Amino acid sequence: DSGVTQTPKHLITATGQRVTLRCSPRSGDLSVYWYQQSLDQGLQFLIQYYNGEERAKGNILERFSAQQFPDLHSELNLSSLELGDSALYFCASSALKSGTAYGYTFGSGTRLTVV
Amino acid sequence: TQLLEQSPQFLSIQEGENLTVYCNSSSVFSSLQWYRQEPGEGPVLLVTVVTGGEVKKLKRLTFQFGDARKDSSLHITAAQTGDTGLYLCAGVENNYGQNFVFGPGTRLSVLP
Numbered sequence: 001d002s003g004v005t006q007t008p009k010h011l012i013t014a015t016g017q018r019v020t021l022r023c024s025p026r027s028g029d030l031s032v033y034w035y036q037q038s039l040d041q042g043l044q045f046l047i048q049y050y051n052g053e054e055r056a057k058g059n060i061l062e063r064f065s066a067q068q069f070p071d072l073h074s075e076l077n078l079s080s081l082e083l084g085d086s087a088l089y090f091c092a093s094s095a096l097k098s099g100t101a102y103g104y105t106f107g108s109g110t111r112l113t114v115v
Numbered sequence: 116t117q118l119l120e121q122s123p124q125f126l127s128i129q130e131g132e133n134l135t136v137y138c139n140s141s142s143v144f145s146s147l148q149w150y151r152q153e154p155g156e157g158p159v160l161l162v163t164v165v166t167g168g169e170v171k172k173l174k175r176l177t178f179q180f181g182d183a184r185k186d187s188s189l190h191i192t193a194a195q196t197g198d199t200g201l202y203l204c205a206g207v208e209n210n211y212g213q214n215f216v217f218g219p220g221t222r223l224s225v226l227p
Contacts, residue, residue: 002157002159004157035217042217042218042219042220043158043203043217045215045216045217090157090158092157102163103148103150103160103163104158104160104215105160106150106157106158106159107157108155108156108157109155109156109157
């Protein structure tokens with residue numbers, strides 16, 4: 001157990017729908033990062049929050065949004081889902097504003113299947 | 116935009132053999148990390164290297180950061196079936212980078 005909790009583990013939904021993925025960071029970590037992993041794209045950075053504020057944005061689609069709450073848990077919202085959104089979505093956390101020094105601790109991921 | 120390349124893409128070896136996988140970029144990194152990911156799990160951090168020329172050892176794993184901080188290698192001695200997994204390198208271009216860029220990974224299979 002890495003200490004980063006992601007729910008749900010699996011999600012199957014239809015095209016056009018909206019889903020919410022949840023992440024609780026490791027105790028004491030203030031930064032939360034969201035990554036998308038697909039077979040052909042590898043791990044792609046989506047967005048980072050630090051202590052409730054958005055800190056960095058990567059290749060996140062406009063249909064996707066995220067937030068970090070006062071208790072530091074984070075949610076990734078995916079809307080108007082398309083078949084191509086099927087992927088593993090990982091949350092990672094780190095204590096600092098960047099993972100430069102100590103790296104990231106990843107959760108086990110949410111496998112999203114859009115049918 | 117920095118780009119990390121990893122080679123080989125796939126590697127299948129017998130238990131007990133040695134192997135080296137590589138991570139290369141045209142960019143200079145202030146630090147670079149190696150992760151191992153097993154099926155159904157998230158990547159797990161193995162090591163962070165920050166100084167050009169740095170060598171770090173973790174039991175049978177030896178990590179090297181290139182002198183110019185553009186490349187890195189991971190050498191595994193006497194591979195075991197438990198070493199099977201996806202090996203990812205990740206780097207940040209400067210100390211102000213907010214996130215790491217991950218390479219595509221090397222998928223290692225160690226056969227008994």
